Amino acid sequence: MASILGGITSSHIPAVGNAIAEGKTQEPYWKRFFDGYEPAKAWLDAVKPDVLIVVYNDHGLNFFLDKVPTFALGCADVYENADEGWGLKPVAPFTGDAEFSWHLAESLVEQEFDICTCQEMKVDHGFVNPIRALYGNREEGSGDSWPIKTIPLAVNTVQHPVPSAARCLKLGQALGKAIESYPEDLRVVILGTGGMSHQLQGERAGLINVDFDLECMERIISEPEWMTQFSNAEIMAQAGTEGIETIMWLVMRGALADDAKLIHKHYHVPISNTGAGVLVLENERLSY
Template structure:
């Protein structure tokens, strides 16, 4: 059967993708960040997941305010890189796993999660930057990808409790899929940052470090965190971190293997954590 063996939480800052694409990773500003990614790249090369479920938020590439699904899963055989402000990234086409995607959708919907099924969906930096963080610049991505887009842009966003429960339901769905697959779940977004208003540029390193710690030390605190706490303590865009809780819920007895944190990256705190799952 298929099995979720690991999880990764990572920022998906668009400037990280631009640094990769423009060959800027060795520059003094970027070197400390990418130096910390080397361990993660060596780890995933050894781990070799067959499929990565990437939990991310769309930035008006696939969806607009005219249509805002709370949770949407891509079931297509492939997903094209989308315009993300810098222009479409020159990265490989993202290859899907339709059989597992449809199985997860069926399992979730029959488990009373109202999932939007996306038969066609472009993917922007929210999804492709995490792939670049983990895999650098391959000619083809070494894994199949299942995109799971989460609304963290238009209020009301899903609560951490719902996201964690969704992760648990995804684990149940994957483990009932009758094919021998190794699956890694990536929760992306954040960490603390705010892009507008009087607090534009806000970063809270203490909040970010505490969040990384409590993914294993006190996950219940994170699961119960409300929207207002994210807004106050991590900035208006810090609520993206609820997507890490979907990743966390998909793991069994998670154990921290590696972490990396660096500030500033563009105007954010950038974090990465690798968790093992029994």
């Protein structure tokens, strides 16, 4: 049976991709941010997952504002990357697992999540940059391949109305059941991306709420239901309009056991006017 090893959270800031591609990760501006990923990389190397399910929001590369599904699942064997306007060099394509994806889709629909299934899907920086931070760079045309299969799970946090924190937590719980009902032996890690507090436009552009970010991290570890008390408007009032992306961390957390163990926690500001957090949660003590 498939097993969920644990979950990771990561911001997906566009500038991260260029910092990696240009070899700037140990420059003073970037060093502490990237150092925060070292324990996560070590954990991944130890537990050796087969599949990474990446919860992210599309930024116009795959879905534009005229058609934005609330939840969309990649059901392909290959996912191509392209730049959606940040000047990011495309990376090598990602290998999917269509058979596993279709199982997840069928299970989610049975659990009353009417998921959009995508047999062709391009992935942008929201998907790519957290993987680059964890696995390094694989440039397009380099001949290098990614060492893990990936499945994109896109959550709409761009075009309102967007799903609530409570709905994202329930999606994670349904996803966990879907994964664990798969009959093949797969080792799965779920990567929740986005956030933390930031706002890119308007009078509050540049907003970072460190206290709210740190409380969100603590509550997601031990009491994820805490975030479900807030409406989306209340979350954005605290964390900025783009800070709503943090609800995607709840998808990851909902899929894990209630008593998932904290392996690593890191928070850093500012990177590109964003609060950036990393968590590693393990479902149970594993032998590795």
